[in-house]
Amino acid sequence: MMGHAGFVLASYGAAIIVLAALIGWILIDQRIQRQALQELESRGIRRRSETKMDNPS
Amino acid sequence: MSDAISKTGRWIDLANPTRFLSFAGAVLPWLxxxxxxxxxxxxxxxxxxxxxxxxxxTVxxxxxxxxxxxxxxxxxxIMSIAALGTLVWRHPLADVSAKAAAPIGAVFTALALITGSLWGKPMWGTWWVWDARLTSVFVLFLMYLGxxxxxRAMDDPAKSAKTTSILTLVGFINIPIIKFSVDWWNTLHQPASVLRMGGSTLDPxxxxxxxxxxxxxxxxxFTLHMMAMRNEIWRRRVVAMRRVAARNAERGPAKQQEVR
Known part of the structure; x- marks a missing residue:
């Protein structure tokens, strides 16, 4: 039954690669949005509904 | 009784995006x-x-x-429940939840198809068959993509929320079809063996x-969904703030040039 080890490795490998890509994408998106918010806040821009500032990070 | 009320009160508070952000910030490292x-x-x-x-x-x-x-x-x-939340209560966080969940669901569905294929080849002798279970899961994958x-097709989330919710709810019909496809039709896929009447057939x-x-x-x-929801709230805030910035710039052209 050793002949099937390749299929097991391929499944686990595919799962790890695809999930890593998903997590990486979410983390990159998080960084982009955080930086954009900080940049806008440093320019003194506030949302209309925002009376007092809450820190995004 | 008052305890229960204050508890529900706290959960409803989470529907406020700002409260959700601080809740997510506190919970995410532990989760x-x-x-x-x-x-x-x-x-x-x-x-x-x-x-x-x-x-x-291969087991x-x-x-x-x-x-x-x-x-x-x-x-x-979860996306269907969120779609109800959008259509019935028109809550913006419900739309955020559905939009954030879709790519994660698509990835899990793709992985179920890939690992299933890699299991099918050595056990069934084929990578793929167009039978009820496999086809209905493939349809689920296509629905996620749709x-x-x-x-992401419309700029204004308020406009896309309603359309997406209706599509999501219509597509929910597929979920019981997937679940019971192995009982209703002849398929290569084995029937349920863990969650079934009479207990699991799996060895402990x-x-x-x-x-x-x-x-x-x-x-x-849930960790990824919460992170993606937080990203989506931030993204909408950035859009709102850019709009405010553009309006300010329109009102005071002199000031705009000063900034440049």
């Missing part, structure tokens, strides 16, 4: 840590199971394939790692 821990334990249990007398080592594919398939349906169910495309030595992996991947889903 992420717990996810890693449970998945590590589950992985260790999975690689140490004895070979199945019929399936050999190990089950420990990831089954959780991925469960989650692909759970994610769609929803992802629709949520396989059931235990499967449950740990299922809990681990479910925790992973």
């Amino acid at each position: 992420g840590g717990l996810t890693l821990l449970v998945l590590a334990v589950g992985f260790w249990m999975s690689i140490n199971v004895p070979d199945d007398y019929q399936q050999g080592s 190990q594919i089950m420990f990831i394939h089954v959780p991925f398939a469960w989650l692909s349906m759970m994610c769609y169910t 929803i992802i495309a629709l949520t 030595s396989y059931l235990r790692p499967l449950l740990v992996m299922a809990i681990g991947f479910t925790l992973l889903f």
Whole structure:
């Protein structure tokens, strides 16, 4: 039954690669949005509904 | 009684995006840590199971394939509940939840199809057959892609929310079809063996790692969903703030030039 080890490795490998890509994408998106918010806040821009500032990070 | 009221009050507070952000900030490190821990334990249990007398080592594919398939349906169910929240209460956080969940659900569905294919080749002798279970899961995958495309096709989330919610709810019909496809039609895919009347048919030595992996991947889903929801709230704030900035610039052209 050793002949099937390749299929097991391929499944686990595919799962790890695809999930890593998903997590990486979410983390990159998080960084982009955080930086954009900080940049806008440093320019003194506030949302209309925002009376007092809450820190995004 | 008053305790119960204050408790519900607190949960309703989470529907406020700002409250949700601080809640997510406090919960995410713990949830992420717990996810890693449970998945590590589950992985260790999975690689140490004895070979199945019929399936050999390929039984190990089950420990990831089954959780991925469960989650692909759970994610769609969560999106359907969120779609109801959008249509009935018109709550913006419901739309954020549905939009953030769609790519994660698509990934889990794709992984269920990939690992299923890699399990089917050695066990059934084929990568793919167009039978009821496999085809209905493939349709689920296509629906995720359609929803992802629709949520990103319109600039204004208020406009896309309603259309996407209706599409999501119409597509929910597929979920019971997937679940019962193995009972209703002739298929290569085996019928349910864990959640079934009369108890699981799995041996405990396989059931235990499967449950740990299922809990681990479910925790992973909720961690990623919360992170993606937070990103989406931030993204909408950035858009709103840019709009304010543009309006300010229009009102005071002199000031705009000063900034430049």
